[in-house]
Amino acid sequence: MALITLCIISAVALLLLRFLFSTARNFRNSRRAQRTGCRPVRSPDRNDPFGWKAFGALRKARADHVLPIQLGLDMDQVGDNPHTVQRRFLWNKLIMTRDPENIKTILATQVSHWELSEARRGILATYVGTGLLTNEGQAWKLSRSRVRPQFSQVSVSNLALYKRHAQDLFLKLAPDTDGWTGNINLQPLFFKLTLDAATEFFYGQSVHSQNPAAQTALGGHGKARPPNGEEFNACVDAAADWVSHMSILGKWYKFAPARQFKRSRAKIYGMVDWYVQEALGRVATKSSTEPSESSRFVLLDELVKFTHDKIWLRNETLGLLTGGRSTSAALLSWLFYYLARQPSLYHKLRVSIMDEFGTVSEAGQITVPKLRACHYLQSCINEALRLGSPTPTTARAATRNTTLPRGGGPEGKDPIYIPKGTEVSLNFFNLHHREDIWGKDVNEFKPERWERFDRGWEYIPFGGGPRACIGRDFALNEVSYVVVHLVQRCDDIQLMNDTERVRYDTTVINKTGGGVHVRLHHKESI
Numbered sequence: 001m002a003l004i005t006l007c008i009i010s011a012v013a014l015l016l017l018r019f020l021f022s023t024a025r026n027f028r029n030s031r032r033a034q035r036t037g038c039r040p041v042r043s044p045d046r047n048d049p050f051g052w053k054a055f056g057a058l059r060k061a062r063a064d065h066v067l068p069i070q071l072g073l074d075m076d077q078v079g080d081n082p083h084t085v086q087r088r089f090l091w092n093k094l095i096m097t098r099d100p101e102n103i104k105t106i107l108a109t110q111v112s113h114w115e116l117s118e119a120r121r122g123i124l125a126t127y128v129g130t131g132l133l134t135n136e137g138q139a140w141k142l143s144r145s146r147v148r149p150q151f152s153q154v155s156v157s158n159l160a161l162y163k164r165h166a167q168d169l170f171l172k173l174a175p176d177t178d179g180w181t182g183n184i185n186l187q188p189l190f191f192k193l194t195l196d197a198a199t200e201f202f203y204g205q206s207v208h209s210q211n212p213a214a215q216t217a218l219g220g221h222g223k224a225r226p227p228n229g230e231e232f233n234a235c236v237d238a239a240a241d242w243v244s245h246m247s248i249l250g251k252w253y254k255f256a257p258a259r260q261f262k263r264s265r266a267k268i269y270g271m272v273d274w275y276v277q278e279a280l281g282r283v284a285t286k287s288s289t290e291p292s293e294s295s296r297f298v299l300l301d302e303l304v305k306f307t308h309d310k311i312w313l314r315n316e317t318l319g320l321l322t323g324g325r326s327t328s329a330a331l332l333s334w335l336f337y338y339l340a341r342q343p344s345l346y347h348k349l350r351v352s353i354m355d356e357f358g359t360v361s362e363a364g365q366i367t368v369p370k371l372r373a374c375h376y377l378q379s380c381i382n383e384a385l386r387l388g389s390p391t392p393t394t395a396r397a398a399t400r401n402t403t404l405p406r407g408g409g410p411e412g413k414d415p416i417y418i419p420k421g422t423e424v425s426l427n428f429f430n431l432h433h434r435e436d437i438w439g440k441d442v443n444e445f446k447p448e449r450w451e452r453f454d455r456g457w458e459y460i461p462f463g464g465g466p467r468a469c470i471g472r473d474f475a476l477n478e479v480s481y482v483v484v485h486l487v488q489r490c491d492d493i494q495l496m497n498d499t500e501r502v503r504y505d506t507t508v509i510n511k512t513g514g515g516v517h518v519r520l521h522h523k524e525s526i
Contacts, residue, residue, distance in 0.1 A: 040416075043088075050091055051089045067506040068430065072430040075096065075098065083412060084098075090250065093423075096424075097404070097407060097424060099431075100431065101405050102424075106424060111465050112399070113400055114424075116397065120397075121136075122253070123253050127242075128315055128319040132144060132316055132319055151471060162478050163481070165193050165196040165206065165210065169482070170486070170489065173520060173522075175520070183517055186518060187512060190332040192233055193332075194328040195325045196209055201299060202317050204298035226271070231267060232267075234264075235268045239322075240326065240508045241507050272314045272317065272318050280308055280310070327471070328474075328475045331384055332483070333388075334385075338445035345445065346487070350488075353488060357374075359488060371480040374484075378450075381480065383449070385461040386432045387432070387443075388511075389429040390510055390511070393428060396424055403416065428460060462475075488523075490523060491522075493520055494519040494520075495517070
C-alpha cells in the first residue's frame with residue numbers, strides 16, 4: 001500500500017514539475033517575443049488544449065477523403081488573414097502555414113534556422129533509412145553532391161525510356177468495336193507505369209508491373225530476392241500508407257503497431273538489395289579497360305562509383321524511387337481526372353498537341369524542348385499540380401529561437417516568435433487553393449490562368465530552396481510524354497466517377513480518392 005502511495009505521489013510530483021517547467025518556458029518565450037516585436041499566433045483549437053478533438057477530426061477527414069480541404073477550413077476559423085495558425089494533435093503543438101512569405105523564409109532565406117523535425121525524420125528513416133530524404137548537415141550535403149548530378153538534363157531526357165513503358169500502358173486501353181474502351185481506372189495503371197519507368201531509370205531493369213511476362217527469369221543473391229512487379233507495387237503503397245498514419249501521430253509513432261509495415265518493408269528491402277547486388281556484380285566482373293556495353297544511363301551504376309556500401313545504395317535509391325514514382329503517377333491521375341470532368345478542355349489540349357506533334361502515324365520526333373514549348377500542355381500540367389498538389393505538405397523544425405514574418409496579432413500580419421524545436425507544417429495544398437491569390441475560380445481547373453500568372457512562392461509544387469525536389473525534370477518529362485502519346489491516340493474522354501465532389505486520398509502524396517474511372521475513344525490504333 002505504501003508503495004502504491006509513493007508511486008502516486010511521485011507521478012503527481014513529476015506532472016507538477018512538468019507544468020512548472022512548461023509555464024516558465026512559456027513565460028521566457030513570451031518575453032523574448034515581446035522584445036523582438038512579435039505577436040501571438042492564433043489557434044482554432046482553444047477549446048481543445050490536448051488536441052484530442054483535432055486528432056479525431058483529422059482521422060475522420062482522411063477517411064472521408066477531404067483531409068486537405070478540412071485543414072484549410074480549420075485555418076479559416078481564426079478570422080482575417082488566416083494563413084498561419086497554431087494547432088495541437090495529441091499534445092503535439094505545431095504551427096501550420098500557407099503564407100508564401102513564411103514558406104520562403106523557412107525553405108530559402110533562413111534555411112539554416114530549420115531542419116526536418118525529429119519525428120518526421122524518424123518516421124521516414126524507419127522506411128527508407130538514412131539518406132538524402134532524412135539526413136541533415138554534412139551527411140545531407142554528401143548525399144546531395146553524389147545524387148543531384150545524376151539528374152542532369154541529359155540523364156532525364158531519355159524519352160525512349162518513357163516510350164517503352166507507355167506502350168505497356170496503351171495495351172491496357174484497347175477499345176471495343178465502337179472505338180470506345182470500357183470503364184477503366186487510369187490511376188492504378190499510372191502508378192504501375194511510373195514504377196516500371198523509375199525502376200529501369202534507377203536500377204537498369206524494370207520490375208514490369210504492367211507486363212509481368214516481359215520480366216526475364218532472374219536469379220537470387222543470397223537473401224536478396226528478385227524483384228516482382230505486382231508485389232513491389234503493393235508493398236510500396238502499404239509502406240506509404242503507414243508513413244502517412246504515423247505522420248499524424250507525430251512523436252508518438254514509435255508506440256503504434258507496425259507489423260504489417262515491417263513485412264512490406266522487408267520485401268521491399270529484399271528486392272532493392274537484389275538490384276544493388278546486381279550492380280556490384282557488374283563492377284566486379286567488368287575489366288577497367290572493357291568498353292561500356294551501352295550508353296544507357298543507370299543511376300545505381302553511377303552511385304556505385306562513389307561507394308560499395310550496400311545499405312547506403314539501398315537507402316538512397318529507395319528514397320528517390322518512392323518519391324519519383326508516386327509524384328508522377330498522382331500528377332497524371334489528377335490531370336486526366338480534371339480533363340475528363342471538362343471534355344472541352346481535353347479537346348482543346350488535343351488540338352494543341354496535334355498542331356505541335358501531329359498524329360501518331362505522322363508525328364515527327366518528340367523532344368524535351370518541344371514538350372516544354374507546347375504551352376497549353378504545360379499549362380494543363382501546372383494547373384493539375386496546383387489543384388491536386390501531389391506533395392500536399394512538408395514540415396520543418398526550428399534549430400534555434402527564430403521568427404517568421406507573418407501570422408501574429410489579431411489580423412495575422414505581425415511577425416511571430418518560434419522557439420527552438422517548434423515544428424512548422426508548410427501546407428502547399430492550401431497555399432495553392434487560396435482565393436486571394438488565385439481568384440474566385442480557385443477551385444476550377446482552368447489552364448488559361450497560366451497565360452497571365454507570374455510564378456513565385458505562391459506556387460511551389462516541388463518545394464523550394466536547397467531541398468527542392470531533384471526529380472522535378474524527370475517527373476515533368478515523363479508526364480508530358482505520356483500525355484502527348486495518350487491524347488494523340490484518343491480523341492474523346494468520358495468521366496465515369498461521381499462528379500459531385502472531388503475526393504482526396506492523402507498519404508505521403510495526394511492522389512484522387514475515387515480513382516480516375518473513364519472511357520476513352522480511340523482515333524488511332526494502339
